[in-house]
Amino acid sequence: MADYSDIRGYRVKYLSSDPTLNESTEGQVWYNSTSGTLKALVKVAAWSSGSPLITARGFAAGAGSQTAGLFFAGATSTAKSAATEEYNGSGWSNGGSLNVARNILAGTGTQTAALAASGLAASPPSASSPSVEEYDGSTWTSVTSMGTSRMAMAGFGIQTAAAVAGGTINLPATLSNATEEYNGSTWTAGGTMGTARYKQAGSGTQTNGLIFGGGNPVPSIGNSTEEYNGTAWTTGGSLGTARYLLGGDGSQTSSLAFGGDTQPGYSSATESYDGSSWSTSPATLGTARRNEGFGSGNAYVAAGGYNGSYLSNTEEYNNSINTITPGAWASGGTMSQARFGGAGAGTATAGLGVGGYIPPNSNSTEEYDGSTWSGGGNLGTARRYLSGFGTQTSGAVCGGFTTVDVTSTEEYDGSTWTGGGNLLQAIRHNAASGTQTAGLAFAGNYNSSPPFTIENRADKYDGTSWTVTGSMNTGRAILMGCGTQTATLAFGGGPETGPALTATESFDGSTWTTVGSMNINRQDAVGCGTQTAAITSNGNTPPISASSEQWDGTSWFSAPSMATARRALRSAGTSSSAIGFMGTPPTTGATEEFTGEIQTATASTLTTS
Numbered sequence: 001m002a003d004y005s006d007i008r009g010y011r012v013k014y015l016s017s018d019p020t021l022n023e024s025t026e027g028q029v030w031y032n033s034t035s036g037t038l039k040a041l042v043k044v045a046a047w048s049s050g051s052p053l054i055t056a057r058g059f060a061a062g063a064g065s066q067t068a069g070l071f072f073a074g075a076t077s078t079a080k081s082a083a084t085e086e087y088n089g090s091g092w093s094n095g096g097s098l099n100v101a102r103n104i105l106a107g108t109g110t111q112t113a114a115l116a117a118s119g120l121a122a123s124p125p126s127a128s129s130p131s132v133e134e135y136d137g138s139t140w141t142s143v144t145s146m147g148t149s150r151m152a153m154a155g156f157g158i159q160t161a162a163a164v165a166g167g168t169i170n171l172p173a174t175l176s177n178a179t180e181e182y183n184g185s186t187w188t189a190g191g192t193m194g195t196a197r198y199k200q201a202g203s204g205t206q207t208n209g210l211i212f213g214g215g216n217p218v219p220s221i222g223n224s225t226e227e228y229n230g231t232a233w234t235t236g237g238s239l240g241t242a243r244y245l246l247g248g249d250g251s252q253t254s255s256l257a258f259g260g261d262t263q264p265g266y267s268s269a270t271e272s273y274d275g276s277s278w279s280t281s282p283a284t285l286g287t288a289r290r291n292e293g294f295g296s297g298n299a300y301v302a303a304g305g306y307n308g309s310y311l312s313n314t315e316e317y318n319n320s321i322n323t324i325t326p327g328a329w330a331s332g333g334t335m336s337q338a339r340f341g342g343a344g345a346g347t348a349t350a351g352l353g354v355g356g357y358i359p360p361n362s363n364s365t366e367e368y369d370g371s372t373w374s375g376g377g378n379l380g381t382a383r384r385y386l387s388g389f390g391t392q393t394s395g396a397v398c399g400g401f402t403t404v405d406v407t408s409t410e411e412y413d414g415s416t417w418t419g420g421g422n423l424l425q426a427i428r429h430n431a432a433s434g435t436q437t438a439g440l441a442f443a444g445n446y447n448s449s450p451p452f453t454i455e456n457r458a459d460k461y462d463g464t465s466w467t468v469t470g471s472m473n474t475g476r477a478i479l480m481g482c483g484t485q486t487a488t489l490a491f492g493g494g495p496e497t498g499p500a501l502t503a504t505e506s507f508d509g510s511t512w513t514t515v516g517s518m519n520i521n522r523q524d525a526v527g528c529g530t531q532t533a534a535i536t537s538n539g540n541t542p543p544i545s546a547s548s549e550q551w552d553g554t555s556w557f558s559a560p561s562m563a564t565a566r567r568a569l570r571s572a573g574t575s576s577s578a579i580g581f582m583g584t585p586p587t588t589g590a591t592e593e594f595t596g597e598i599q600t601a602t603a604s605t606l607t608t609s
Contacts, residue, residue: 012038021601026321029606039603043298043319045283047270049326050301050314051091051558052547054519057081058306061107061116061155062249062294066316068111069294070095070135071303073119075103077310080122084135086111087301090327090597091550091557092314094519096139100131104199106155106164112137113159115182118167120151126171132182134159146180146187154202154211160184161206163228166214168198173218179228181206191232195224201248201257201293206230208252210273213260215244221263225273227252237277241269247293247302256300256317259291266290266307270317287313322599329537329548329562332579333372335589337364339582343388343397344528344570348579348593350392351572352376352412356582357384361402365412367392368572368579368591377416381408387432387441388570394436396420396461401428405446409461411436421465427455431481431490431527437463438485440507445477445496452477452496458507460485472512474503480527480536485509487531489551492522492539500541504556506531516555520547524567529575535559535594537580540567544585548594550575562592 013019013030021041029040053071060074060081067089074081080103084095098116105119114135121129130145146164153167153176162182168175175198179190193211200214200222207230215221221244225236239257246260246267253275260267268288270281285291291305298319305311318324335353342356349370356362361384365376379397386400393414400406405428409420423441430444439461445452456475459466472490479493479501486509494500500521505512518536525539532553538546546565549556562580569583576596582589 018603021321021603023321038606040606041321041601041603043321044323045281045317045319046324047283047285047302047315047317048324049286049328049560050316051327051560052312052314053304054085054092054094054312054558055081055083056310056312057083057304058290058310059103059245060292060304061105062247062292062301062303063107063109063114064111064294066295066299066301069301070107070111070114071292072107072114072116072135073098073102073105074292074304075310080120084140087303087314088552088557091559092519093555093557096135098133098140099142100129100133102129102131104152106153106167108155108157108162108202109135109159115155115159115162116140117155117164118146118149118151118153120171128169144186147189148176148178148180150176152198154200154214156202156204156209157206163190163206163209165190165193165202165209165211165228166197166200173198173215175216175218179233190230191228193226193233194235195222195226197222199244201246203248203250203255204228204252210236210252210255212239212248212255212257212273213243213246219263221261225278237273239278240271240280241267243267245290247291249294249300250296254297256293256295258293258300258302258317259285259289259305261290283317285315287311287315289313321601323602325598325600326560327576327595327597328560329580329592329594331563332581332591332593333368334591335366335373335581336375337362337366338587338589340568340584340587341384342570342582343386344572344581345388345390345395346392346572348573348577351579351581352388352392352395353570353581354388354397355379355383355386355400358587365417368581373589373591377412379417380410380419381406385428387430389432389434389439390436396436396439398423398432398441398461399427399430399444409466420463421461424459424466424468425455425457429477429496430455431479431493433481433483433488434461434485440469440485440488441466442481442488442490442507443472443476443479443493454495458512469509470507470511472505473514474501474505476501476503478523480522480525482527482529482534483507483531489529489531489534491518491527491534491536491551492525494521494523500539504551518549518556519558520545520549526569526571526578526580528571528573528578533575535575535578537562537594538566538569538583560594564588564590564592
C-alpha cells in the first residue's frame, strides 16, 4: 500500500504551528504537534457575491477574465441595450456603447479586444442583425458582417481568430448547425455541427472550441456537448443538467457551465468539464437565473440575467485555497437623534456625526465607536448643510445654514467645541477634507432663496484662519469630498435645484484637475477615503439611490449597494472600512457599515483512525 510520501513525493511535516498559508502550501499535509491535529490546505470551489452591474439586464454577451471582464448589449425591462460595462475584479464601470443595440448575440475575446457578432436588434423585428463590431477597450467599431446573420448562437476564440456556431436566423426559430470563422477581417465557413441548436454556451479557441447545452428542437432543451478542432465537430460528454441560456467559458479541456433555463424553472447548478466529461460541483449560484458568464481556469464571473425580472447580480466563482468574504454594507448602531444634512468626520470606528436638521436645526454631536453612538459636546451654533473634517478627537466643522448661510468654523477636542477662524464666504452644501490644522473647504452655494449662487472656490485652513487657494474647474454644491489638504478628491454634486453631476476633480494643494467621472450622477451622498481610494454610496441621482461606487485612483467602479436608499446622509472612514449615517426620506439615524472583501486561507483538519 502506497504511503503519502510515495503519492506526493515528500513526507508529512511535523510542525509546532501551522505554516504560512498560501498557494505554495496548497496540497501539503502536516501534523501540528501543539494542537495534536493532522492538517492540510486544499482548494475549495465556491461562488461569492460581487458588486452589481450598473444597469440590470439579461440576454447579453461577455468576454475576458475575472479581473478584466466585459459585459455588453442585452435587454433591459424597456429596451434592447447598446451599453458596455467593464469589470476589474471588484466592480463595474461604463465602457463605450455599441453602434447597434441588440440582445442574444455572440461575444468573445478580451476586455481590450472583444467581438460582438449579430444578434437580435430592434429593427427589423424578429430577424437577426448582420452587424459585427470590434472593441478596443474604449470604442466599438463596425466590421465585416457574418455570411449568415443569426441570433442566440455561441461564440469562442479571440478577436482575430474567433468562431460562431449554431443559433437561429429568425423568430420563430429556424435552427442552424453552421459555423463561421473570423480572422480579424473576413468570415469563412467552418465545420457543420452534429446538432443544430440555439441559446447554447461556448468556450475555448477557434481550433479547440466547445459548445454545450442549448435548445433543439424548439422549445426543447438539451445537455449535449460538441468539440471543435478548427475543421470538424465531434461529440463530447453530456451535461448533467439540460439547460439553455446558460453561462459558461474556459477552454476545451477545462470549462465551467453555470445557471441557465431548465424549462420550467431556472438553474443554479455549476458543472466543470475536463475534456471528456462534466461533473457537478457542490458550488451553486446564489441566484438561479438565465445569465452570461466569462472567465477561465479557476476564476469565473456570472453577471446579470433574467429569472422573471432583469437582474444586476454579479457572482464570482473561485476554486482557491482562500475563503472569500465579499465586501458588503451591514447595519450598525442607530443615532439617538434622527436627522439629515449634518456633517461627518473621523473613521468607521471613531466617527463624528454633527448638527443637521431634525427639525429644527441641531447643535448636537454624536460619537461612534464602531458599534454604538453616544452623545458628545454641543456646537455653539445649531445648523444644517455644514461640512466636517478631521478626527473624532480633533475635528472641525464649517459653514452651513441657520436661517441664513454662515461663515463660522468650530473645532472639537473630543468633548468641547470652540470657535475657530471664520470662512471668507458664507456658504452651505460645501465639502471639506483634511485635518483640524490643515483643512480644505471647497465649492457649495449661498443665497437663502433661488437663484442660488454656486461656488467653485476652495479655501485652506491652518487651524487659525482661512486663505484662498485654487478654484475648481466645475462649480457645484451638495458634493462629496475626501483626502487631505494637498491631496483631495471632489466628486458629484450639482446645483441645489438642478441635475446631479458625475464630474470628479483631484487637488494637489494648488491646482484642480478633472479626472474620471462616476458611472451615475450623484449628489448629497456618502463620500470618504483618500484621493486614490474612495467610496461613495446613495444620494440623489435622481431618483434616490442605494447604489455604491469605489475609486481606485483612475476610475470609478460599482460596489455593493446599501440596504436603504437615502440622501443627505453623511459618512466617515476609508474605502474599505466606512460608515454612512443619518439621511432622508424618511428622516433617520440609521447607520450602515461597509467592510471590503476579505480573503483568508484556512487549513482543514484531517480525521485519523
